[in-house]
């Protein structure tokens with residue numbers, strides 16, 4: 222059971238020195254109990270208390286990484302049931318199945334599709350993250366050939382190798398030793414041999430259970446066999462069962478600190494009906510699946526699932542932001558207009574989109590206002606004449622423009638006078654209030 226705030230308080234120095242950023246030790250203890258603070262923030266805590274609380278603070282859902290290098294994905298480490306309580310940490314991994322009975326050319330084409338699935342949305346790169354290579358043939362040679370193909374075409378790419386016979390999977394795993402694959406398919410019958418193989422090949426292990434009870438027994442036995450990096454498929458296939466089992470597992474791990482279910486969840490959703498498959502996948506994404514296995518790559522499916530995952534896994538306490546800099550839109554020359562806005566992603570993409578629509582090559586100075594929109598940033602004192610002037614001076618854009626004219630958003634027209642004082646030699650022009658008026662504004666100049 223998790224320690225309560227009062228139990229944690231008893232382990233703290235009780236000096237109320239405030240070095241942790243909280244007014245009292247009790248307030249800090251309460252935050253620790255809610256997993257919203259780190260024991261490292263108290264410099265005076267004893268080593269013994271640190272040890273006790275460190276174990277306590279270990280994530281209730283064990284982190285598991287598959288793949289190597291920049292494409293590697295980590296799952297688990299989640300701390301809350303609802304993202305508005307803090308945030309969700311590791312986005313659901315989308316894996317696409319390739320069967321070892323598929324002709325080699327088809328398998329190669331699917332791998333290419335997965336590798337080409339990346340798309341940019343609101344400044345983030347989104348993609349299919351893993352390949353699920355399944356042993357449908359029941360023989361080792363076809364699986365070996367498929368894993369070899371994937372390892373050659375996509376070195377380090379996260380691979381899930383699905384088989385229920387350790388002797389069949391053994392040769393295939395040799396091709397990805399050192400690349401942290403996930404060996405998936407351990408169950409009550411094959412557990413010992415699958416654990417041995419996972420240990421030998423440095424793979425994490427996916428357990429397939431028929432119920433949550435069996436899942437918790439399997440994780441305990443796998444640990445006893447020396448395998449700690451585990452992923453659980455609790456056997457749910459229908460949308461309602463996925464919702465129920467995933468929620469029960471997350472609750473057990475977080476609220477009861479029930480370690481046997483504190484592992485990432487894998488949810489296979491493959492269906493002949495891809496619309497239904499996509500719908501069931503959304504349940505997994507919304508409710509705690511760390512891996513969702515899909516049957517194919519389709520652009521429409523990717524767009525819907527990528528957008529959903531991005532929304533669910535955006536930190537609700539941190540507005541989405543773009544980098545502070547002067548962006549060129551088109552190929553602006555020295556006489557091109559220079560506009561300014563804030564670095565809230567939505568603001569940036571809407572304004573940049575309308576400038577593009579105008580077909581007038583321009584410069585767009587995007588100022589770091591901690592991800593706030595124009596009016597909010599102005600009201601919060603982050604988009605002021607002094608700060609804008611400082612940013613424009615430091616950006617060096619002065620050397621690129623011939624006419625030293627800065628166009629500010631119409632909503633902050635009030636800043637124009639002060640800006641002309643702060644930016645000596647510059648002309649300040651008030652632009653439109655709404656972004657959709659930008660094309661007409663730029664064309665009419």
Ligand code: SF4
Nearest residue numbers: 237238239241246263
């Ligand atoms: S830093 Fe430690 S001792 Fe000081 S108030 Fe915070 S918890 Fe208490």
